[in-house]
Amino acid sequence: MKFARLGERGSVELAEAPSPEAGPGEAVVTLAACGVCGTDLEKLRGNYRSAGILGHEPVGRVARLGEEVASVAVGDRVFVHHHVSCGTCEVCRRGDPTFCPTYSRTNIHPGGFAEEFRVPAENVRRGAILRLDPSVPWDVGALLEPAGCALTALHRVGLPPKATVFVLGLGPVGLLYARIARALGAAWVGGSEVAPLRQDAGRRGGMDAVVDPREPGAVRAAVDRGTDGGGVDLAVVAVGHPALVREATTLVRRGGTVNLFGLPESGSRLDADLQDLYLRGVRIVPTYATTEPDIAEVHRRVVAGELRLGDLVTHRLPLAEAAEAFRLAGRPEDAVKVVVTGAAA
Ligand SMILES: [Zn+2]
Ligand SMILES: [Zn+2]
Numbered sequence: 001m002k003f004a005r006l007g008e009r010g011s012v013e014l015a016e017a018p019s020p021e022a023g024p025g026e027a028v029v030t031l032a033a034c035g036v037c038g039t040d041l042e043k044l045r046g047n048y049r050s051a052g053i054l055g056h057e058p059v060g061r062v063a064r065l066g067e068e069v070a071s072v073a074v075g076d077r078v079f080v081h082h083h084v085s086c087g088t089c090e091v092c093r094r095g096d097p098t099f100c101p102t103y104s105r106t107n108i109h110p111g112g113f114a115e116e117f118r119v120p121a122e123n124v125r126r127g128a129i130l131r132l133d134p135s136v137p138w139d140v141g142a143l144l145e146p147a148g149c150a151l152t153a154l155h156r157v158g159l160p161p162k163a164t165v166f167v168l169g170l171g172p173v174g175l176l177y178a179r180i181a182r183a184l185g186a187a188w189v190g191g192s193e194v195a196p197l198r199q200d201a202g203r204r205g206g207m208d209a210v211v212d213p214r215e216p217g218a219v220r221a222a223v224d225r226g227t228d229g230g231g232v233d234l235a236v237v238a239v240g241h242p243a244l245v246r247e248a249t250t251l252v253r254r255g256g257t258v259n260l261f262g263l264p265e266s267g268s269r270l271d272a273d274l275q276d277l278y279l280r281g282v283r284i285v286p287t288y289a290t291t292e293p294d295i296a297e298v299h300r301r302v303v304a305g306e307l308r309l310g311d312l313v314t315h316r317l318p319l320a321e322a323a324e325a326f327r328l329a330g331r332p333e334d335a336v337k338v339v340v341t342g343a344a345a
Helices: 038-045 121-125 143-156 172-183 196-204 218-227 242-251 272-280 294-302 318-328
Strands: 002-006 010-018 027-035 058-065 079-080 116-119 130-131 162-170 188-192 209-211 232-237 250-259 282-284 313-318 337-341
Touching: 010 318, 027 079, 038 250, 038 318, 130 294, 143 172, 143 250, 143 282, 143 294, 162 172, 162 218, 162 242, 162 318, 172 188, 172 196, 172 294, 188 218, 196 209, 209 232, 232 242, 232 294, 242 250, 242 272, 250 272, 313 318, 318 337
Parallel strands: 162 188, 162 232, 188 209, 232 250, 250 282, 313 337
Antiparallel strands: 002 010, 027 058, 027 116, 027 337, 058 079, 079 130
């Protein structure tokens, strides 16, 4: 079977591997769709220290099951979460499961951009396979993981009632943040974005203000209008740029929170006025990845009609065109969310 992997010098290449077997407690899933994530693009650029496995937003059909798997059946339409926490270590028990040392060690093999992939017993046991409601199309299933990341972040920072939120960078995750913040009851949601296609997706999703950050003073003016000059409760930095983190600290109210979500360059530094942060009580909270309960909550909210996600997928390309899918995903002016499709779709 074919799968996509990191090639030489920042390329994506198709490779051949034996069809995976389902060992005891394991599952093999036939790919229907898997989104190209910003972190996949960072792996290509060599900026992300990780195992280098591509594709972690997969949905598909269960093809084979190992002994002792009772939670799903062959033929089920499923979403699969690639990382699971151990649930027992100190980090997990303190409520930070995505920072559990086990978490980023676990993965699906050989990744989400594969005709078939194997889900290890540890993932199956920890509830990483979620059965999709028949009403949820594959595209939307492929958005459950990034949407879960936004929900986990909003849970971690704690959104006050009738919150005001500003999102810097309306890539797929920034747009998902805006929609989920709204679903959680945010009263005002604004954002900044350069690419018109993504600005439109923000407006279509019901954002109260979407501005071009290259326009001098536009971001500040939007926040002032939305918050009567007080600053937002939460500013989300959905692009890993240190200058945007500093800018975000100036957009939050006294006691407000900056959520660092986008992956910063390795070694990047924050150049901010620490006395200003101290005197205004600004919190900077990094968040990373998501959990099975949060993915299940997103799924529930989608099924209940509280969250509309499907329009964020602008391109679907078959696995054979994975390299082109990556090229498109790296072009904000042409694409919002790009999904790679497989035979189960
Ligand atoms: Zn992702
Ligand atoms: Zn743990």
